Amino acid sequence: MNHQQPNYDNLSLFQKLQQELARIIEETPAGERLQSEPELAASLGVSRATLREAMRSFEGQGLIRRRQGVGTFVLDHRQNIETGLEVLESIETQAHRVGLDVKMGYLDINKVKSDVDLAKKLGINQDEEAIRVSRVIWVADRPVAFLVDTIIPGILDEKDLSNGFTGSVLDLIIKRGKPELSHSKTEVIASPAPSEIAKKMQIQRGDVLLKLDALLFDKTGxxxxxxxxxxxxxxxxxxxIRSIGK
Amino acid sequence: MNHQQPNYDNLSLFQKLQQELARIIEETPAGERLQSEPELAASLGVSRATLREAMRSFEGQGLIRRRQGVGTFVLDHRQNIETGLEVLESIETQAHRVGLDVKMGYLDINKVKSDVDLAKKLGINQDEEAIRVSRVIWVADRPVAFLVDTIIPGILDEKDLSNGFTGSVLDLIIKRGKPELSHSKTEVIASPAPSEIAKKMQIQRGDVLLKLDALLFDKTGxxxxxxxxxxxxxxxxxxxIRSIGK
DNA sequence: CTTTATCCTATTGTCAGACAAGTAAATTTG
DNA sequence: CAAATTTACTTGTCTGACAATAGGATAAAG
Incomplete structure (x- = not known):
């Protein structure tokens, strides 16, 4: 007899399970106990081993706490899942979730010959041409972000960015489906506004900005x-969410 | 017969396993394959199920990639484990690891009656007295950080902070062992330097600073x-490390 | 000889069932 | 009534199995 479940769509069982679990955790008030592992596993239609693998990842995010002999409890989260830096999503996606209107003002697309620094950062050869997309993002009639993406050759061309581009390179690649994205390594910096950016964002040169410097990786690394x-x-x-080491 | 392993010290098997795995991943060059799960499990002395739980957490951090039928590969990391924001450690701990000397200049300890905002933030009653510790951290003869901790009553007293206090409230509580810490929820902000802070850090008022605003939780939440x-x-x-959702 | 289809093997993905260990409440005992 | 014990339930871990996948080896077809 066959005990396993077939994989009907291309989402792995584990990924679907994660989504389900996230929903359950989110809907459970802070401090309350979740169903026991055997119960949850049964009701979600997976084995306890698979369920526990998924639980670990939520524990690592500080969303639940497990106590042997007692149970698994939901910690105070308040939309960590939505607002946390650890999930990579575009500003558009984030803004839409809270019902805000996002517009793109000023868009500049051009090709840049990569100098030695950029080549090293992107892992391409020097003098290869990368595509650079710069734009200002407006939310609720105020400029809130200035974004610059530099993309390796062969991923996008100008055509992709001309019709129906909403301002998010990330969303564009995700919608495309290829390459399959994995994660980004993001550095967090405080930076005074350079004059060109200050002008486009209608602020003073030197005003304080929060800068996120990110390298985006696909599943092959x-x-x-x-x-x-x-x-x-x-x-x-x-x-x-920062966890205590050890 | 007993198949289980006794828990000799108070680190859980899973936690020890995580440390071991982190070491192995770190020592493996990017792109190379790890040993197969059955091999690794055997050599680490744990079951494959337990090993897989630990693997999941590293996969979630973008450190490894697993491919069914092929194997598990190490991605390009470069000390993510050490420098990543997702692990909560004191500046002292981070600086010591890279061999830098840390000094504390200016230390101020006093009690503050919590107003309505602070009471709400810390989950204590209004007018309860919290301890506030402010200090400047010098590294290599330069002021690099200004830290303010506000601690709920009953955790520390002035005595703890007078003898041998190195500047890190976090390290102090960790060394103590109680309460057992779990994680912090940290907000990342760019902020101009207020004049009192600017003076103590020998910079100009309004200079750009990166600010981390953190709430620290113990294991009970x-x-x-x-x-x-x-x-x-x-x-x-x-x-x-930011992962693609879904 | 080249190309295509098939089989084989190693690897991760998932499962079922068991026992160990910790916790809190109920029960028994003094 | 208080303390000790039992009991029931929970998470932690182990074992051994089979499913699904991918890549290389091998055989068949042209």
Whole structure:
């Protein structure tokens, strides 16, 4: 007899399970106990081993706490899943979730010959031509972000960026489906606004901006995109869950 | 017969396993394959199920990639484990690891009656007295950080902070062992330097600082400490691994 | 000889069932 | 009534199995 479940769509069982679990955790008030592992596993239609693998990842995010002999409890989260820096999503996606309208003002697309620094960062050869997309993002009639993406050759061309481009390179690649994205390594910096950026964001040169410097990787570990994002402080909230080591 | 392993010290099997795995991943060059799960499990003395739980957490951090039918591969990491924001450690601990000397200049300890905002933040009653510790951290003869911790009553007293206090409330509580710490929820902000802080850090008022606003939780989910940390840009690197949702 | 289809093997993905260990409440005992 | 014990339930871990996948080896077809 066959005990296993067939994989009907291309989402892995584990990924679907993660989504389900995230929903359950989110809907459970902080402090309350979850169903026991055998119960949950049964009701979700997976084995306890698979369920436990998924639980680990949520424990690592500080969303639940497990106590042997007692149970698994939901910690105080308040939309960590949505607002946490650890999930990579575009500003558009984040803004839409909270019902805000996002517009793109000023868009500049051009090719840049990569100098030695950029070549090293992106893992391409010097003098290869990368595509650079710069734009200002407006939310609720205020400029809130200035974004610059530098994308390795062969991923996008100008055509992709001309019709129906909403301002998010990330969303564009995700919608395309290839290459399959994995994660980004993001450095967090405080930076005074350079004059060109200050002008486009209608602020003073030297005003304080939060900058996220990110390298985007696909599932094979290849670098796809080097993205620099400048944010007006206070408008968006960036949070991280930091766990005690050991 | 007993198949299980006894728990000799108070580190859980899983936690020890995580440390071992982190070491192995770190020592394996990027792109190379790890031993197969059955081999690794055997050589680490754990079952494959337990090993897989630990693997999941590293996969979630973008450190490894697993491919069914092929194997598990190490991605390009470069000390993510050490410098990543997702692990909570004191500046002292981070600086010591890279061989830098840390000194504390200016230390101020006093009690503050919590107003309505602070009480709400820390989950204590209004007018309860919290302890506030402010200090400047010098590294290599330069002020690099200004730290303010506000700690709920009953955790520390002035005595703890007078003898042998090195500047890190976090390390102090960890060394103590109680309460057992779990994680912090940290907000990342760009902030101009307030004049009092600017003076103590020998910079200009309004200069750009990176600020980390953190709430520290113990394992029961109780808030312990509200910590505000201001950093001179460029000296420390703060990185986050962000994963694609779904 | 080249190309295509098939088989084989190693690897991760998932499962079922078991026992160990910790916790809290109920029960028994003094 | 208080302390000790039992009991029931929970998470932690182990074992051994089979499913699904991918890549190389091998055989068949042209």
């Amino acid at each position: 290849r670098m796809i995109d080097y993205s620099q994002s400048y944010f007006i402080p206070g408008f968006m909230k960036f949070e991280v | 109780r808030m312990i400490d509200y910590s505000q940390s201001y950093f001179i840009p460029g000296f420390m690197k703060f990185e986050v």
